Amino acid sequence: MLEIFVCIKAVPDPKDADKIKIDPVKKTLTRGDVPLVLNPLDKNALEAALQIKEKVGARITILSMGPPAAAKIVKECLALGGDQGFLLSDRAFGGADALATAYTLAKGIEKIGPFDVVLCGMASSDGATEWVGPQIATFLDVPVVTLVEEIVDDEGPAWKVKASLEDGYRLVQVKLPAVLTVTRDLNVPRTLAFSGIIKARKKEITQWGCSDLGVTEESVGLKGSPTIVSELSVIDSKRDVEMIAGTREEKAEQLVQKLAEAGVV
Amino acid sequence: MTDNHGPVWVIAEQEEGQVHTVSSQLTGQARKLADELNTRVEAILLGNGTAEMPRQLFAAGADKVYLGNAPELDRYQSELFTEIIVRLAETHQPEIVLLGSTPLGRELAPLVAARLKTGLTAHCIDLVLDENRILQQKIPAYGGMLTIICPEKRPQMATVAKGVFPMPELKESREGEIVPVALPAEIPDRLQTLEIVREEPKGVPLESASIVVAGGAGAGGPDGWSEISDLASTLGAALGATRPAVDEGWTELETMVGQSGKMVGPECYIGIGLSGELQHMVGIVGAKIMAAVNNDPKSPVFEQVDFGIVDDCREFVPVLIEKLKGNR
Numbered sequence: 001m002l003e004i005f006v007c008i009k010a011v012p013d014p015k016d017a018d019k020i021k022i023d024p025v026k027k028t029l030t031r032g033d034v035p036l037v038l039n040p041l042d043k044n045a046l047e048a049a050l051q052i053k054e055k056v057g058a059r060i061t062i063l064s065m066g067p068p069a070a071a072k073i074v075k076e077c078l079a080l081g082g083d084q085g086f087l088l089s090d091r092a093f094g095g096a097d098a099l100a101t102a103y104t105l106a107k108g109i110e111k112i113g114p115f116d117v118v119l120c121g122m123a124s125s126d127g128a129t130e131w132v133g134p135q136i137a138t139f140l141d142v143p144v145v146t147l148v149e150e151i152v153d154d155e156g157p158a159w160k161v162k163a164s165l166e167d168g169y170r171l172v173q174v175k176l177p178a179v180l181t182v183t184r185d186l187n188v189p190r191t192l193a194f195s196g197i198i199k200a201r202k203k204e205i206t207q208w209g210c211s212d213l214g215v216t217e218e219s220v221g222l223k224g225s226p227t228i229v230s231e232l233s234v235i236d237s238k239r240d241v242e243m244i245a246g247t248r249e250e251k252a253e254q255l256v257q258k259l260a261e262a263g264v265v
Numbered sequence: 266m267t268d269n270h271g272p273v274w275v276i277a278e279q280e281e282g283q284v285h286t287v288s289s290q291l292t293g294q295a296r297k298l299a300d301e302l303n304t305r306v307e308a309i310l311l312g313n314g315t316a317e318m319p320r321q322l323f324a325a326g327a328d329k330v331y332l333g334n335a336p337e338l339d340r341y342q343s344e345l346f347t348e349i350i351v352r353l354a355e356t357h358q359p360e361i362v363l364l365g366s367t368p369l370g371r372e373l374a375p376l377v378a379a380r381l382k383t384g385l386t387a388h389c390i391d392l393v394l395d396e397n398r399i400l401q402q403k404i405p406a407y408g409g410m411l412t413i414i415c416p417e418k419r420p421q422m423a424t425v426a427k428g429v430f431p432m433p434e435l436k437e438s439r440e441g442e443i444v445p446v447a448l449p450a451e452i453p454d455r456l457q458t459l460e461i462v463r464e465e466p467k468g469v470p471l472e473s474a475s476i477v478v479a480g481g482a483g484a485g486g487p488d489g490w491s492e493i494s495d496l497a498s499t500l501g502a503a504l505g506a507t508r509p510a511v512d513e514g515w516t517e518l519e520t521m522v523g524q525s526g527k528m529v530g531p532e533c534y535i536g537i538g539l540s541g542e543l544q545h546m547v548g549i550v551g552a553k554i555m556a557a558v559n560n561d562p563k564s565p566v567f568e569q570v571d572f573g574i575v576d577d578c579r580e581f582v583p584v585l586i587e588k589l590k591g592n593r
Contacts, residue, residue: 014508014509014512015482015509017509017542020407021407021408021409022407022408029407040512040513097384099378099379099382099385102379123525125508125512128387128388128508128524128544129375129385129387130371130375130387131374131375131378131379131385131387133375134372134375134376135375135378135379137376138376138380142455143343143344143456144343144372144376144456145343146368146371147368147371147372160459163368164368164518165369165463166367166368166519167463167464167465168461168462168463168464169461169462169464170340170341170458170459170460170461170462171459171460171461171462172457172458173456173457173459174455174457175456178456184518185517185518225384226382226384226415227384227385227386227413227414228413228414228415229411229413230401230412230413230416231401231411231412232407232409232410232411232412233409233412234408234409234410235405235409235410235543237543237546237568238568238569239555239568239569239570239571241567241570241571241572242571242572242573243572243573243574243575244572244573244574248584249584249588251574251576252581252584252585252587253588255556255585255588256585256588256589256592258554258556258572259533259554259556260592262532262533262553264476264532265500265592
């Protein structure tokens with residue numbers, strides 16, 4: 001049976017992300033009350049794992065690094081069909097950049113056990129770096145294919161996948177074990193079913209910190225991160241706006257006129 | 266501070282005999298940084314049939330090109346390319362390494378950075394040196410700008426999208442040194458790119474469009490999105506999107522405009538049902554006329570456009586399409 005790991009992230013709901021703002025005076029982030037949700041692209045990674053499980057059988061391990069509140073999102077992945085859940089949570093993990101995050105997740109994977117495939121969303125909606133998947137692969141010393149838009153052949157010791165390019169794709173053959181990061185073109189993620197929620201109640205989430213992983217505090221979180229945020233600033237991209245008022249018809253008409261005056265239509 | 270800095274590197278990409286536009290743009294920016302650091306600009310170019318291509322990088326500002334020219338390098342192979350770049354970096358100790366935010370650059374950059382145990386900043390929209398000669402890597406976030414630095418580890422690495430930096434003035438007579446790159450004795454074989462397939466782009470290409478209609482989360486669903494798409498076709502415009510619209514699955518990743526998507530330079534930009542997040546807005550460079558439709562009169566988008574309309578875009582867009590058709 002295949003051992004599939006899905007690395008997921010609990011992110012502030014992207015729909016409310018504009019509530020998180022830089023305080024122009026204090027130069028700190030004001031977070032508002034934005035709820036945590038499953039990173040949208042991680043849904044595609046989990047869906048890919050579920051489809052493989054249904055086809056050939058697999059055990060799906062959900063792995064995340066985050067605050068204790070992220071346990072709820074790991075649970076959601078178990079309700080969607082994951083078999084076991086692990087949350088790497090420790091104050092020392094806070095402030096991690098992509099490299100420190102990938103290191104911590106790779107340590108988690110090593111401790112949980114052997115794997116055939118690690119699936120990640122291609123990017124997180126909040127960090128949007130795309131680095132964690134490939135860097136997990138580096139720490140685990142396995143190959144990676146990023147931006148996977150189709151799994152063409154998932155049988156045997158080497159898989160064939162299509163990875164997206166600016167104008168087309170590349171067809172890649174990759175030997176397992178491997179890391180794949182996926183785009184949303186890969187599949188349509190299923191939604192949560194009530195039966196899944198009931199089943200997930202019995203599924204355990206293991207929570208590990210630094211000492212469980214056997215890592216030093218210096219190698220993780222902010223201390224283990226080569227990059228730091230040195231400055232937050234507000235930038236000025238202001239234009240003098242002319243608001244167009246009136247009925248819907250009038251507004252449309254005036255906008256067309258403005259576009260015509262500018263020579264656009 | 267001593268002025269003994271390692272070179273500024275550009276990991277260049279090429280296709281069918283041409284250096285990728287973003288690689289030339291990065292070479293131009295690397296030239297500026299290297300002049301300030303009093304060091305050299307060096308590019309790495311890997312491929313097959315590349316013998317004539319270093320000229321293009323010299324013209325853009327490179328002093329030296331590490332040139333891979335072998336059948337094994339014909340198609341991008343992530344493990345082999347990573348191995349070559351890591352070995353060169355360990356030998357030559359660059360101060361800064363820049364890559365394009367292309368699909369390949371976005372895969373290669375984190376692999377090289379992790380091997381070198383150094384930092385990497387994604388999709389920068391500016392790169393400047395501070396008073397300590399440390400690279401300030403600017404990225405938009407949370408309605409403002411973050412400055413990321415990598416204070417201790419070297420090299421300092423960043424990816425940058427096409428169009429962030431202008432094309433440098435090309436000096437065809439400029440000369441440089443070509444250093445051939447040998448392949449490693451053992452070619453990694455866990456992964457192989459079997460084929461690269463190019464597809465015709467659909468619709469009007471964003472980068473060269475004179476009008477861009479961009480939609481966001483306010484579209485509300487696939488139906489609202491198809492109205493925005495119809496508006497784009499009616500105007501002969503390219504269709505763009507914010508990340509939330511892409512994440513919702515209404516449109517393809519290729520349509521994303523902004524920091525982690527495409528940079529566009531249209532005459533006219535119309536934003537529909539989006540809030541003016543900086544990550545998106547930085548992707549629109551030098552538009553002469555900008556308009557936005559949003560149902561929230563307080564939306565920050567209205568501070569960044571010339572004409573604003575407060576309305577539910579799902580109701581407004583069909584009316585606008587009718588008016589445009591009537592105007593013909």
